Amino acid sequence: MNNDLLWVEKYRPKKISDVVGNELAKTTFVNWLTNKRRRKKAVLLYGPAGVGKTAMVNAASNQFNFTIIEMNASDTRTEKAINKVGKPATSFVALDTFTANTKGNILFLDEVDGVFGQQDRGGIKAIINIVKESLIPVVMAANNTDIKKLRPLKKVCQMIRFHPVRIPLIIITLQKICALENIKAEFEALERIAQNSRGDMRSAINDLQSSSEGKAVLTVQDTMFLSLRSKDIGMYETLMGVFSAQSVGEAAMILNRSNVNYDDFMLSISDNLPLRYPDPEDLAKAYDFVSRADLFRGRVGTENWRLLKYFFNYIAEAGTVSPESFKPFEVIFPPMRIMKLFWTKGKRTKLNNICAKIARNCHVSQTTAKTDIVPFLKIILEKQKTSQIPSWLKLEPEEVDYLKAMNNI
Ligand SMILES: Nc1ncnc2c1ncn2[C@@H]1O[C@H](COP(=O)(O)OP(=O)(O)O)[C@@H](O)[C@H]1O
Ligand SMILES: [Mg+2]
Incomplete structure (x- = not known):
């Protein structure tokens, strides 16, 4: 053949x-x-x-x-x-x-x-x-x-x-070609190619060929670069697009077309850099670019839009430190920092519960419990291995651990 x-x-x-x-x-x-x-x-x-x-x-x-x-x-x-x-x-x-x-x-x-x-x-x-x-x-x-x-x-x-070819018909055609080419394709990959073509069978077939040539298996990730052409590029596509780009220019173009919120994107790209760059030197370079991008992001604010290209450029640099080392990976998002906020919210709730127990037993307000009692309670719990106070306050073992581990109040 x-x-x-x-x-x-x-x-x-x-x-x-x-x-x-x-x-x-x-x-x-x-x-x-x-x-x-x-x-x-x-x-x-x-x-x-x-x-x-x-x-x-x-x-x-x-x-x-x-x-x-x-x-x-x-x-x-x-x-x-x-x-x-x-x-x-x-x-x-x-x-x-x-x-x-x-x-x-x-x-x-x-x-x-x-x-x-x-x-x-x-x-x-x-x-x-x-x-x-x-x-x-x-x-x-x-x-x-x-x-x-x-x-x-x-x-x-x-x-x-003639009308654009309907998407399901394009998918079926792509499936037939995959069968003839001995390619195992994920349905989502073909669906993405078909949707991206907007009813243009020629470009769907071309995209199938360019994303699967030489491969026995076609995954969704292999089709990520296609979003280049699509008008609404979300967080996932933008991340994958930037990470799989072969050049700074390509990555910058993806950012240019993307609809993501830039601040969210900064967080997400930072979270994903360690997954993208197993080599610590690459990783350090990438973080350096992100920090420069962050600087420009601050200067862009809401009006200096002409500075946006510098922001894009640094992010693009961060995504393409070593294009040749790209291997598909599961991107993480939503951003971990946002998840962290959820997590610290959980911690705050835990402290509030402890204070409520202290307030009830010591007949003080929760605020007083927090400011006047918790710091001393922490020291007592750290020093006395067998204190009766926790059982008197009806504190759970995790709450005791939490108080002991807490470093700033
Ligand atoms: N409706 C279709 N069914 C099957 N293949 C198609 C279809 N439309 C396009 N193709 C593929 O794309 C190629 C180019 O299509 P073409 O007929 O030149 O498009 P048009 O003339 O409408 O621009 C064809 O050779 C064929 O491989
Ligand atoms: Mg023609």
Whole structure:
């Protein structure tokens, strides 16, 4: 098997049924293609990129034995160039129809929106002329959903609309490819790739290939870098993205696109550095960068946004001290410092309970118990191994331990 082959080429649809989704568009196109008495001589397939427009035309002509005379309008933007390819194509007509192997020719003008908005306004006029003069059916495709721009073509052709491919269908397609490539993929990994593609099958397949090539197992973590493209990047993705980035620039770009709260992110990245850098020297460097970032974070405040890039840059440096040493790991978050606050809250509750017991038995307020009695009680408990006081105060053994261990009140 040729490993250099792009999977989008390798798994290019061979027949109509291999083209996933857009059922209505497919049926409409096949009906048009196979019907001798076409209502319109031309069709325009339009919709977002990577959903199978070009693939469908090729698959259908393959399946129904049409010969495609292709012309990519983006490559030939001027009227002259369009005519050069288009004219002869339209005029060498239907002779081929009589040969046994083919049902006939179709002229395929792919990516016709390449000619829109060009300085030479002749482009689209030339296309319309080709459609008018052509003796063979014309198929056009446009990566455009803006119907206004396509309006001039609307008069001369039947419009067939393509939608983004639905996410579950993309997942199924990715699963099939994984099976053929002998890759065991976590469902969540494929789901993430599919969602990230926003219905663009081509980029989903490309992302699958780039995140799993050479691997026998594809995990969610292997797909973390994809969030680069996504617009809402949360804490988890930002952390993974920054840690797995191959360069400072890449890490900074992730931060730039992330929606995380910067203070939370500072805490989280600090917590995760020891997991990321097993080498103490790397770790020290990383902490140094975080402390510099922290400095800038302070200066950025709420208004000096132009300083934010320095903050990003130092954080990015912290995440990419040694990109080559990156190994996937379970990131910790929420930040430990926030968890610590919960923990100290637990401790505070413990002290309050002790003070309440003292207050009840000594007939003082809890505050007095805390300030006047607890410090002495602590010393007594430390010195006297067999004091009766704890049982008199009804203190639990942990509470006694707590008082003994307590260092500042
Ligand atoms: N609906 C689909 N079903 C299966 N494969 C698809 C589909 N859409 C795109 N692909 C894959 O992506 C590649 C590029 O798709 P293409 O047809 O060129 O997209 P478009 O012309 O809509 O921009 C195809 O060769 C195929 O491998
Ligand atoms: Mg295309």
